[in-house]
Every structure is written in structure tokens, then in C-alpha cells.
Amino acid sequence: MDIMARRKRPYVPKVKGCYECSQRRINCDGTRPTCSKCASRGIACSGFDIKYRFRDGLPQAEKTTRRRNRSISFGQDFVQQETSPRSSSSQGTTGLRPDEGKTSTHGISPVMQFVSTKIAPEMVVVDDDNNGWRHLILPMARTSEVMMSAVLAASAFHLSGRDASQRVANPHWLYGQAIRELQHRRDLTGCDRGAKQVVIMAIVVLLVAVMINGCSDFPIIFQMLESALDAVGGENGLLDGGELAQFSLRQIRKLRVYAAPLLSQDAGLHAMIHRAEESFDCLHYYDQLHPKQSPMFKALANIRQQAFDIYLDCVLAKSASATSEAAIDRFITSVQQFPDGTPGEHVLIWPVFIAASGSSTQEQQKVFEEFLERQYHRNGFCNILRALELLKRIWARTTCEDWPALLPEPQVFIM
Structure with missing residues (x-):
């Protein structure tokens, strides 16, 4: 009996999907010019062309050599546009809505007041006259369209999240507007120091x-921040820029360490070993301004260090069981020095989330859950709800998978 030779299949080159699908870790359907999977989620697909990065004037080959592992894309319009189903529901809203593609100045003062009273206090240890989110970022928004768009987006997300009946601008449109403004500024060559600082801090506001x-856009926005920092020469590019530069550095150093374990386990390990100390700059800054409150700052630093140690003990031991019950109990005792409403309590969200991830008893988990729920009811930040969802999955797991490996899954910035 003759056996028919199997026909060799023709070679078909692998086709890469769009950037948005790769960031969401799903298979792109490859529909051009924009993929159907992005369209179904109301995400504006950036397509399949070459992605843009911030430029610092170096030849492309030199930049590729020096940053072979830092090829960070920038400029994807991944947010919803007015024509998307999710965005179109805001037609006819009043107040903050921009007009004809430009950020409207109508209703700006109430928005500034809202950011000043509801958002700015959450971002610093002590809400005093030195709060840079209030006396540096908000004035910058009055003179910078990209900063104004970022501030308006943050404000609109907060307003719409707390009260669905609020008649405010579509936050997704404002968010997209800020991204588009950043796209227009992606070439930082020839920009003065002030313009570079505006771009970097606008990304921080996002x-x-x-x-x-x-x-779950957090990894993309964080990559944009790292790309912009690379383009200005790293942290050195922010030095000698006065009060704004110092404020920017304090925020970036803190955010970088908080973000790391939420991006990958390797990033978390590297940040907590090599960058942990500089993340305390904000606490040192306020300790110098308010020496009478020094015990509070030292207690906050101790709690954060305990969270670092809990994370590192698990990662380095390669075992979830390495997180001792006693270490979690000590952490809880330290946190309980800050009862409900105590100054400084609001900056404990990140360390509490880290310690909660390593907790093993129902009693411990109940303490952490109640703390985070209390913070959500106080500030209305939806990342806390996502943190609670992730914690419940971590606590319910039946495998021996280490909890640090699960932290990046939701791609949400929790702090």
C-alpha cells in the first residue's frame, strides 16, 4: 500500500499584534487598521506601525545600543474616545466638558478646588502649605494644556467614581486628551528644563x-514616565530645577518603589534592594519641616520597612511560607498605632497591602480588609477596591504559588 507523503506546510511568518493587546496579554486578532478586540473594549487601537518614544537627540542606533533593554513605547492612544460606546454616554454633560478638542476654561476654579481638597491631601504625608500637589501642580495646570488635561482627568475620574449622578465631563475623553497632548511633546529635543518638567509631572498626574x-493602564503610564526620564537624562536631568525639581524627585522616587512589585517580581526585588532608601525622601523632607512630629514619621518609616522585609523574605526564600505569622502580627501592632482618622494613616495603604498579601490567618486578614475598606470609604480611590479583589484571590489560592508573583496580575497601581 502506497503511503502518500505528507505535504509540507508553507512557511507563514509570525505576525505581531497591536501594542494594546500585548499590554493586556491577549492574542490580537490582527484586524487592520485597528483590531476588533480593542474596538470591542472601547480602546483606540494604536495599530501596527512603529511605536514612538521620547527622544533625547541621540541617534537611533546609539539609543538602541545604550538602552537595549529599555525600548519603551510611548504615544499609544489607548484610552476611549468620544465615539466609543462607553464614552458616548456623556453626551450632553455640562461643567468640565472640553469644547471642540480644546480644554475649556469654564468651571476650572471648582475643579482646582476639588483637586486641592480631595486629591492633593492624599498624595503627601502632611497636608500643609508645602503640599506641592497644591502649590506647584495646580498653578502649572493654569499655564500648561497638557497638565490641565491630566488634572481634569484625575478630578473627573474621582467625581464620577464617587457620585454617578455628577454631571461632569467624560473622564475618559479628558484622559485621552492628556495622552494626545503628551504625544505632541514626545520629542523632548531642544525643550527647556521647564517644558521637560511639565511633561514628566503630567505623566505623574496620570x-x-x-x-x-x-x-489597568498603570504599566503603560509608568513606562511613559521611565521613557520621559530617560529622554531628559534620568534624575540628573531634573536637578538644579529649583523647588519643582526637588518635589518631582521625591514623588518619582517614592512612586518607583511602590510601583515595582506591581510590575514584576524581579522589578520589586531590585527596587527594594537598591532603591528602598531613596523612597524615604518624602518622610525625611517632612521630618525636617515638622520636627515635633518626628515620632510619627519614624513610625511610618518603620512600617514601610517592615513591608519591604516581608516582601523580600518571601521572594528571596522562594516560598510563601517564609512570611512568618509573627512578622505579620508585629506589622499589625505597628499599624494599630494609627487608628481611624490619625494623621499619617492614609499613607499606609501600600505597606498594608503588601503585608496583607503575605498574611495567613483569618484574624490578620480581617484587620487588613477593614483597614483598606476604611481608606476606600474615606478617599474613594478605586484602586483600593481592586486591591481587595486581588487580596481575596491571594487568600483563597490553593496552590503553593508565591504571593509576590500574583501582585502584577491586575496591572493596577495600589498605594
């Missing part, structure tokens, strides 16, 4: 926006 709405 990080706050994704904290507020709890969306």
Missing part, C-alpha cells in the same frame, strides 16, 4: 488618575 479609577 499615574494618580489611574490610581483613582483603578484601571
Whole structure:
């Protein structure tokens, strides 16, 4: 009996999907010019062309050599547009809605007041006259369209999240507007120091926006921040820029360490070993301004260090059981020095989330759950709800998978 030779299949080159699908870790359907999977989620697909990065004037080959592992894309319009189903529901709203593609100045003062009283206090240890979110970022928004768009987006997300009946601008449109403004500024070559600082801090404000709405764009926005920092020469590019530069550095150093374990386990390990100390700059800054409150700052630093140690003990031991019950109990005792309403309590969200991830008893988990629920009811940031969802999955797991490996799954910035 003759056996028919199997016909060799023709070679078909692998086709890469769009950037948005790769960030969401799903298979792109490859529909051009924009994929159907992005369209079904109301996400504006950036397509399949070459992605843009911030430029610092170096030849492309040199930049590729120096940053072979830092090829960070920038400029994807991944947010919803007015024509998307999710965005179109805001037709006819009043107040903050921009007009004809430009950020409207109508209703700006109430928005500034809202950010000043509801968002700015959440981002610092002590809400005093030195709060840079209030006396540096908000004035910058009055003179910078990209900063204004970012501030309006953060404010609108917060307003719409707390009260669905609020007649405010579509936060997704404002968010997209901020991204588009950043796209227009992606070439930082020839920009003065002030313009570079505006771009960097606008991205930081967008990080706050994704904290507020709890969306999974956090890795993309964080990559934009790292790309912008690379383009200005790293932290050295922010030096000698006065008060704004110092404020920017304090925020970036803190955010970088908080973000790391939520991006990957390797990033978390590296940040907590090599960058943990500089993340305390904010606490040192306020300790110098308010020496009478020094015991509070030292207690906050101790709690954060305990969270670092809990994470590192698990990662380095390669076992979830390495997180001792006694270490979690000590952490809880330290946190209980800050009862409900105590100054400084609001900056414990990140360390509490880390310690909660390593907790093993129902009693411990109940303490952490109640703390985070209390913080959500106080500030209304939806990232806390996402944190609670993740914690419940971590606590319910039946496998021996280490909890640090699960922290990046939701791609949400929790702090």
C-alpha cells in the first residue's frame, strides 16, 4: 500500500499584534487598521506601525545600543474616545466638558478646588502649605494644556467614581486628551528644563488618575514616565530645577518603589534592594519641616520597612511560607498605632497591602480588609477596591504559588 507523503506546510511568518493587546496579554486578532478586540473594549487601537518614544537627540542606533533593554513605547492612544460606546454616554454633560478638542476654561476654579481638597491631601504625608500637589501642580495646570488635561482627568475620574449622578465631563475623553497632548511633546529635543518638567509631572498626574479609577493602564503610564526620564537624562536631568525639581524627585522616587512589585517580581526585588532608601525622601523632607512630629514619621518609616522585609523574605526564600505569622502580627501592632482618622494613616495603604498579601490567618486578614475598606470609604480611590479583589484571590489560592508573583496580575497601581 502506497503511503502518500505528507505535504509540507508553507512557511507563514509570525505576525505581531497591536501594542494594546500585548499590554493586556491577549492574542490580537490582527484586524487592520485597528483590531476588533480593542474596538470591542472601547480602546483606540494604536495599530501596527512603529511605536514612538521620547527622544533625547541621540541617534537611533546609539539609543538602541545604550538602552537595549529599555525600548519603551510611548504615544499609544489607548484610552476611549468620544465615539466609543462607553464614552458616548456623556453626551450632553455640562461643567468640565472640553469644547471642540480644546480644554475649556469654564468651571476650572471648582475643579482646582476639588483637586486641592480631595486629591492633593492624599498624595503627601502632611497636608500643609508645602503640599506641592497644591502649590506647584495646580498653578502649572493654569499655564500648561497638557497638565490641565491630566488634572481634569484625575478630578473627573474621582467625581464620577464617587457620585454617578455628577454631571461632569467624560473622564475618559479628558484622559485621552492628556495622552494626545503628551504625544505632541514626545520629542523632548531642544525643550527647556521647564517644558521637560511639565511633561514628566503630567505623566505623574496620570499615574494618580489611574490610581483613582483603578484601571489597568498603570504599566503603560509608568513606562511613559521611565521613557520621559530617560529622554531628559534620568534624575540628573531634573536637578538644579529649583523647588519643582526637588518635589518631582521625591514623588518619582517614592512612586518607583511602590510601583515595582506591581510590575514584576524581579522589578520589586531590585527596587527594594537598591532603591528602598531613596523612597524615604518624602518622610525625611517632612521630618525636617515638622520636627515635633518626628515620632510619627519614624513610625511610618518603620512600617514601610517592615513591608519591604516581608516582601523580600518571601521572594528571596522562594516560598510563601517564609512570611512568618509573627512578622505579620508585629506589622499589625505597628499599624494599630494609627487608628481611624490619625494623621499619617492614609499613607499606609501600600505597606498594608503588601503585608496583607503575605498574611495567613483569618484574624490578620480581617484587620487588613477593614483597614483598606476604611481608606476606600474615606478617599474613594478605586484602586483600593481592586486591591481587595486581588487580596481575596491571594487568600483563597490553593496552590503553593508565591504571593509576590500574583501582585502584577491586575496591572493596577495600589498605594
